[in-house]
Amino acid sequence: MATSRTVKVRVNGVDHEATVEARKTLVDFLREDLGLTGTNVGCEHGVCGACTILMNGETVRSCIMLAVQADGAELMTVEGLAQPGGELHPIQESFRDKHGLQCGFCTPGFLMTTYELLSKHPHADEEEIKEWLSGNLCRCTGYQDILESVKLAATRLRNP
Amino acid sequence: MKPPRFDYYDPRTLQEALEILDAHQGDGKVLAGGQSLMPLLNMRLARPKVVVDINRIQALSYIRPMESGVAIGANARQRALQQENLIAERLPLLREAAYYIAHPQIRSRGTICGSLAHADPAAELPALAMALDAELVATGLRGARTIPSDSFFLSFFTTDLQPNEILTEVRFPAPPKDMAWSILEVSRRHGDFALVGIVAGLAVDQERQAVTDARLIYFGVGPTPIRVKQAERALIGQRPAEAAWDAAARVAGQGIDPSNDIHATEEYRRAVAATLTKRALRAALGKLKDLNASTGSA
Numbered sequence: 001m002a003t004s005r006t007v008k009v010r011v012n013g014v015d016h017e018a019t020v021e022a023r024k025t026l027v028d029f030l031r032e033d034l035g036l037t038g039t040n041v042g043c044e045h046g047v048c049g050a051c052t053i054l055m056n057g058e059t060v061r062s063c064i065m066l067a068v069q070a071d072g073a074e075l076m077t078v079e080g081l082a083q084p085g086g087e088l089h090p091i092q093e094s095f096r097d098k099h100g101l102q103c104g105f106c107t108p109g110f111l112m113t114t115y116e117l118l119s120k121h122p123h124a125d126e127e128e129i130k131e132w133l134s135g136n137l138c139r140c141t142g143y144q145d146i147l148e149s150v151k152l153a154a155t156r157l158r159n160p
Numbered sequence: 161m162k163p164p165r166f167d168y169y170d171p172r173t174l175q176e177a178l179e180i181l182d183a184h185q186g187d188g189k190v191l192a193g194g195q196s197l198m199p200l201l202n203m204r205l206a207r208p209k210v211v212v213d214i215n216r217i218q219a220l221s222y223i224r225p226m227e228s229g230v231a232i233g234a235n236a237r238q239r240a241l242q243q244e245n246l247i248a249e250r251l252p253l254l255r256e257a258a259y260y261i262a263h264p265q266i267r268s269r270g271t272i273c274g275s276l277a278h279a280d281p282a283a284e285l286p287a288l289a290m291a292l293d294a295e296l297v298a299t300g301l302r303g304a305r306t307i308p309s310d311s312f313f314l315s316f317f318t319t320d321l322q323p324n325e326i327l328t329e330v331r332f333p334a335p336p337k338d339m340a341w342s343i344l345e346v347s348r349r350h351g352d353f354a355l356v357g358i359v360a361g362l363a364v365d366q367e368r369q370a371v372t373d374a375r376l377i378y379f380g381v382g383p384t385p386i387r388v389k390q391a392e393r394a395l396i397g398q399r400p401a402e403a404a405w406d407a408a409a410r411v412a413g414q415g416i417d418p419s420n421d422i423h424a425t426e427e428y429r430r431a432v433a434a435t436l437t438k439r440a441l442r443a444a445l446g447k448l449k450d451l452n453a454s455t456g457s458a
Contacts, residue, residue: 004170022168022211027200044161046266047352058268059241064198065269068168069215095306113265134350135263140386 011036011078020067027051029067030077038078038108042137049081049136052109053077059116059135078108081115091115091149091154100149102140109136116151118157126151163201170213174220174328177212181453182211182324182380187416190326192213192234193271195262196278204443220328225246225288229333234326238275239269242366250334253288253341253359259342262353277327277382279319282341282353286313287385289330291359291377304328309334313384338362339373340447342440346432348423355424356432360440364400371395371404376437381416381429388415391437400448405441408454409434 008017011034018033023081025044025048030053041095042050044063051063054076081089091114094100110133117124124132129150138146162201166271181188191197191206192215200206214220214234218319221235223244230250232240241247241258249257261267261284275285276296288310289296296307298321312320319329335341345357349429374395378386391412398404 002323003165005168021165023165023201025162025198028162044202044208049263049265053242060269061195061265063173064194064202065196066168066198066213067164068170069213070192079256084378085432116264131259131350135265 002135007071011075024067026065026067027062049109052112090151094153098149102142102144106138164207166211169213182301186323188310192274193269195270202292206372231331232272234273235382238270256456257343282380287359287377287379290385292332295331298325299328300325315383320417340444342443344436344440356429358436358440360444362444371398381418389391390411404437409437412437
């Protein structure tokens with residue numbers, strides 16, 4: 001039994017260890033304990049996708065997971081996309097070039113969803129892209145530009 | 161909001177998990193995929209004293225063949241429905257249905273058994289369990305019992321599962337070889353809960369050109385998935401064509417009990433149920449033709 005636990009995770013290639021309350025969600029752990037505030041907290045019930053990160057290579061909602069459940073896992077957040085020198089990832093460049101972000105709140109979730117999608121399905125067609133993006137909400141309703149951004153990113157990743 | 165305080169356990173064996181649950185009769189909640197429980201905790205609609213996380217029980221992470229069909233353990237994820245060859249071979253309907261089950265980002269964590277235990281009447285998996293005559297295995301300290309799906313779902317979010325039991329396995333028998341299936345739903349956004357959904361099964365005698373068997377299970381239109389036997393009976397013996405689908409669609413409305421809510425009126429849901437009935441039967445018939453073409457029997 002425990003109300004708090006020590007959690008060890010590797011996030012964007014860096015090892016972290018911290019003691020957290022069992023009830024703490026993974027997204028709050030990332031933001032408050034590890035200082036990785038790129039991942040946003042949106043609806044807190046799994047609908048909006050703003051908190052989407054990668055856990056062991058698969059996208060998950062970090063707002064409906066407990067930090068203690070990530071013990072031993074390898075995580076990737078939006079901070080892990082750009083090069084250490086600050087050079088943007090082709091997905092980020094494509095979102096910039098196609099105006100795939102407006103207020104930017106939902107953007108980290110969209111980027112991480114796009115990252116898994118294009119890692120596993122580099123030739124994803126429009127239907128497939130739409131199915132994956134349907135798990136993320138943009139309240140500025142910039143969906144067309146986001147769709148174009150993902151298509152451009154797919155092309156760039158296939159032809160680096 | 162944030163989850164309330166609770167005592168957290170993550171046992172390595174089923175026996176330990178059952179002992180913890182049993183010691184906290186009614187105050188414990190099982191955490192598997194968490195895609196339904198965590199929202200309830202975040203919104204404080206659930207305030208268990210104890211959370212028993214079963215994710216570290218390796219023995220429950222499996223999808224394996226049975227003599228006919230497949231057995232799926234409590235920790236098998238919804239994504240496995242799309243990834244496992246065994247599902248593609250033996251239960252292609254489940255593979256097809258996964259497309260409708262939330263989003264890839266939810267299916268990565270969400271478990272098949274978790275959705276069944278949660279028993280949201282608008283969810284796909286309970287309807288699929290009913291349609292395919294699945295059996296659910298509830299395990300407690302005194303042993304396991306097997307529950308047919310049509311007596312497992314009792315009401316909204318309510319099942320036959322006892323507070324000291326864990327839904328450890330669901331068994332999907334392979335459906336009859338001569339039956340074709342389809343699943344359809346209407347939701348506000350792809351991946352959201354269905355306003356109305358249907359799982360339809362159809363068998364046709366090719367020589368007589370008559371429907372020999374039918375299954376019609378609706379979801380999102382009552383407290384549990386609803387099998388409408390009157391509509392199934394309306395199809396038996398009929399020529400597999402539009403007139404029969406129309407008749408089934410009309411009768412279907414008598415067996416369902418949709419609610420009015422912020423998303424849709426009762427009237428709208430009834431109209432959608434009728435339309436989906438026709439579309440699903442057309443789709444099933446199309447698959448039967450493909451099936452017959454590939455086996456050369458027609």
